[in-house]
Amino acid sequence: MNTALIEFQNITKRFGEQTVLDKVNLQIYEGEVTTIIGLSGSGKSVLLKHIIGLLKPDEGRILLRGKPINEMKKTELAEAISKISYMFQSNALFGSMTVYENIALPLLENTNMKKSEIHDRVMARIEQTELTEAAQKYPSELSGGMQKRAALARALITDPNVVLFDEPTTGQDPVRKNAILSMIAQYQKKFNFTAVMVSHEIPDVYFISNRILALYDKTIVFQGTPEELSGFDHPFNDEVIRSLEGLQKELTGLYSRRQFKVLHHSQLQSRKSDEGYSVVVFDLSDMNSIVSNIGYDRAQETIHSMGKYIDKHFGDIGGFSTRRKINEFVTVLPFSNLDEAESIVKEFIKDFQQGEISNMWNEEQKNVLTEKCIDFPIKAGIAEGKPVAGIDSVIKLAKSHQKEIGRLKCAVKE
Amino acid sequence: MSFDEGDNNRSEGKKSLYLLLTKPFAVIGQNVISWINSMGAAAVFLVLALLKTFHTKQLSKVIQQIYYIGARSITIIMLVSLFTGMVLGLQSYHALVQFGAEGSLGTLVSLSLIRELGPVLTAIMITARAGSAITAEIGVQRISEQIDALETMRIDPFRYLVTPRITASIISFPLLTTVFDLIGIIGGYISGVALMGLNAGVYSHSIQAYVDMEDLTNGFVKAIVFAVIVATVCCYQGYFVHMREDSKGAKAVGLATTSAVVISCVLILVSDYVVTSLLMV
Numbered sequence: 001m002n003t004a005l006i007e008f009q010n011i012t013k014r015f016g017e018q019t020v021l022d023k024v025n026l027q028i029y030e031g032e033v034t035t036i037i038g039l040s041g042s043g044k045s046v047l048l049k050h051i052i053g054l055l056k057p058d059e060g061r062i063l064l065r066g067k068p069i070n071e072m073k074k075t076e077l078a079e080a081i082s083k084i085s086y087m088f089q090s091n092a093l094f095g096s097m098t099v100y101e102n103i104a105l106p107l108l109e110n111t112n113m114k115k116s117e118i119h120d121r122v123m124a125r126i127e128q129t130e131l132t133e134a135a136q137k138y139p140s141e142l143s144g145g146m147q148k149r150a151a152l153a154r155a156l157i158t159d160p161n162v163v164l165f166d167e168p169t170t171g172q173d174p175v176r177k178n179a180i181l182s183m184i185a186q187y188q189k190k191f192n193f194t195a196v197m198v199s200h201e202i203p204d205v206y207f208i209s210n211r212i213l214a215l216y217d218k219t220i221v222f223q224g225t226p227e228e229l230s231g232f233d234h235p236f237n238d239e240v241i242r243s244l245e246g247l248q249k250e251l252t253g254l255y256s257r258r259q260f261k262v263l264h265h266s267q268l269q270s271r272k273s274d275e276g277y278s279v280v281v282f283d284l285s286d287m288n289s290i291v292s293n294i295g296y297d298r299a300q301e302t303i304h305s306m307g308k309y310i311d312k313h314f315g316d317i318g319g320f321s322t323r324r325k326i327n328e329f330v331t332v333l334p335f336s337n338l339d340e341a342e343s344i345v346k347e348f349i350k351d352f353q354q355g356e357i358s359n360m361w362n363e364e365q366k367n368v369l370t371e372k373c374i375d376f377p378i379k380a381g382i383a384e385g386k387p388v389a390g391i392d393s394v395i396k397l398a399k400s401h402q403k404e405i406g407r408l409k410c411a412v413k414e
Numbered sequence: 415m416s417f418d419e420g421d422n423n424r425s426e427g428k429k430s431l432y433l434l435l436t437k438p439f440a441v442i443g444q445n446v447i448s449w450i451n452s453m454g455a456a457a458v459f460l461v462l463a464l465l466k467t468f469h470t471k472q473l474s475k476v477i478q479q480i481y482y483i484g485a486r487s488i489t490i491i492m493l494v495s496l497f498t499g500m501v502l503g504l505q506s507y508h509a510l511v512q513f514g515a516e517g518s519l520g521t522l523v524s525l526s527l528i529r530e531l532g533p534v535l536t537a538i539m540i541t542a543r544a545g546s547a548i549t550a551e552i553g554v555q556r557i558s559e560q561i562d563a564l565e566t567m568r569i570d571p572f573r574y575l576v577t578p579r580i581t582a583s584i585i586s587f588p589l590l591t592t593v594f595d596l597i598g599i600i601g602g603y604i605s606g607v608a609l610m611g612l613n614a615g616v617y618s619h620s621i622q623a624y625v626d627m628e629d630l631t632n633g634f635v636k637a638i639v640f641a642v643i644v645a646t647v648c649c650y651q652g653y654f655v656h657m658r659e660d661s662k663g664a665k666a667v668g669l670a671t672t673s674a675v676v677i678s679c680v681l682i683l684v685s686d687y688v689v690t691s692l693l694m695v
Contacts, residue, residue, distance in 0.1 A: 049562075052566050053565075054562055054565060054566065078568070081568070082568055084566075085566065085567075086563070086566035088559050088562070088563060090558060090559055092558060092559040092560050092562065092563035093560075094555075094560055095554075095558075105567065105569070106567040106568070106569065108471075109471060109567070109569045109574070110567070110568055110569065154567075158567075
């Protein structure tokens with residue numbers, strides 16, 4: 001693997017007699033979304049603040065692109081740190097400044113750009129983060145989600161290489177949590193920065209993270225992909241992941257991946273090896289287009305509605321579902337072969353197209369529908385598996401069979 | 415009871431008595447050391463802030479603070495100085511008239527105001543109005559991580575928050591002291607001349623004859639000293655509000671604001687004596 005962009009070597013941090021981090025070792029790689037998970041108060045934010053120099057370690061060293069920061073010249077370190085932005089848990093917006101002034105502040109203070117250039121750049125970020133109407137408002141006049149967007153716009157105004165997110169979804173409702181995570185994922189791809197996020201929103205963060213770092217008992221006990229974490233045998237899994245997963249179902253009412261796998265295992269282990277079951281994979285296609293047309297919040301509302309509808313429809317006939325990606329749902333029909341499953345899905349499509357699709361929008365959204373509509377395709381694919389086979393291969397097969405089953409109509413954001 | 419036990423008890427008793435007698439000194443000593451540490455830290459804080467005065471982007475921030483600390487304090491300064499001058503004129507007239515020296519009323523009122531009351535009362539009034547607000551504002555910015563946010567944006571919090579306030583105070587205090595002196599003298603005129611019937615020419619002449627440039631300069635020197643003290647104490651209390659050991663959060667901001675006002679007022683009076691002594695040498 002490449003040299004880590006940021007590396008911690010045996011970092012220890014104490015506050016008085018209390019040790020918060022104890023010999024922490026970790027690597028963060030360029031261009032990835034890395035999420036540090038752990039329980040509240042476990043030292044995640046402390047760890048993050050070491051990266052940008054707000055806190056200094058008592059022991060150990062931090063390397064940027066393989067070079068220890070304590071061996072860097074002052075100008076070299078300042079240059080390296082200047083490419084890192086930080087988004088605070090509390091947003092840390094200046095209450096006496098408007099959103100526009102907050103976003104413009106780093107450029108006004110640190111650059112010699114002309115006022116017109118600064119204005120153009122700030123307005124571009126404001127438009128990208130859907131804050132046009134809030135530009136001249138004060139932070140106290142904004143909703144929590146808008147404040148987060150303003151803080152994100154300020155963090156991105158200097159075109160950083162690395163953005164550190166300290167609990168970006170704290171205090172948000174399930175839809176907004178996912179909207180913020182979706183926004184981070186989209187911006188990370190768009191601006192190609194390295195994102196380091198501290199969160200305990202499990203499993204929602206899995207959908208956007210390339211790597212997960214697990215902080216437990218003052219040290220990092222796991223580094224790897226979200227998929228690798230599910231096979232990680234450690235007390236962290238029992239004490240942290242399961243307790244946090246218990247809060248899942250908030251967004252879609254669906255099972256977590258772990259619960260889904262447990263259900264899959266328990267339902268199929270008593271079956272004969274030649275008895276089949278079916279897997280349906282649903283996909284709300286082209287999320288980027290959806291987000292750019294209707295905004296983050298409403299895109300998440302759509303996913304929320306779709307998840308609930310899938311859960312209701314297939315749950316009534318013994319199926320169980322999970323959300324695998326931001327816009328992908330998997331349903332297992334444990335007692336249906338391919339033919340039966342196809343007929344069930346046909347019934348689903350019929351219901352879906354005959355009216356349920358419009359119910360996916362809540363009353364508020366229906367009210368904003370206008371004659372200017374845009375269609376978003378929903379795809380589904382079916383595959384049959386045997387109890388002896390792993391579910392991942394069946395899901396892969398189902399995905400390869402995906403075809404459009406309906407179109408979601410909604411208003412273009414004015 | 416054995417002899418050993420008796421010796422032990424006597425030894426314990428002596429030790430307790432020793433601790434009882436020395437404890438007050440230990441407490442006083444600890445407080446004095448802590449106070450000296452704080453003064454040293456505040457001095458370093460002031461030097462660091464002053465070093466960042468001459469930065470290209472400071473002017474607009476300094477003007478903004480002059481408006482806030484200086485211009486917006488004018489009304490209260492005028493009101494206080496008018497009544498201070500009137501009371502001073504009234505009391506002094508009744509005292510002087512007993513010796514037939516009411517002709518010196520202008521001298522007494524003007525010298526009292528220019529040398530002492532003007533700089534001291536102006537500083538105390540600004541401490542109450544603007545100093546407390548400075549502490550609270552910076553304190554809230556500290557506890558809401560806004561100062562950390564400045565650091566992450568590579569904006570020096572000292573340069574951005576502290577330096578403009580200290581610079582603006584150094585400019586505003588002498589100007590407000592001038593306003594205080596002038597309105598105070600008018601207040602003395604209202605009491606002595608308009609109300610008590612003293613001759614207006616006598617009042618004006620006694621001021622012109624006995625107030626010289628040195629008195630005005632000394633008054634301005636004091637105003638500048640007080641400006642440095644008030645601005646430094648108020649910014650320092652707010653900036654380090656998170657390091658208070660007696661409380662945290664909003665309560666700490668409240669306590670820091672109280673401390674800033676109390677410490678500023680005490681230091682204004684103490685330094686007034688010290689500066690006066692030095693100027694009179």
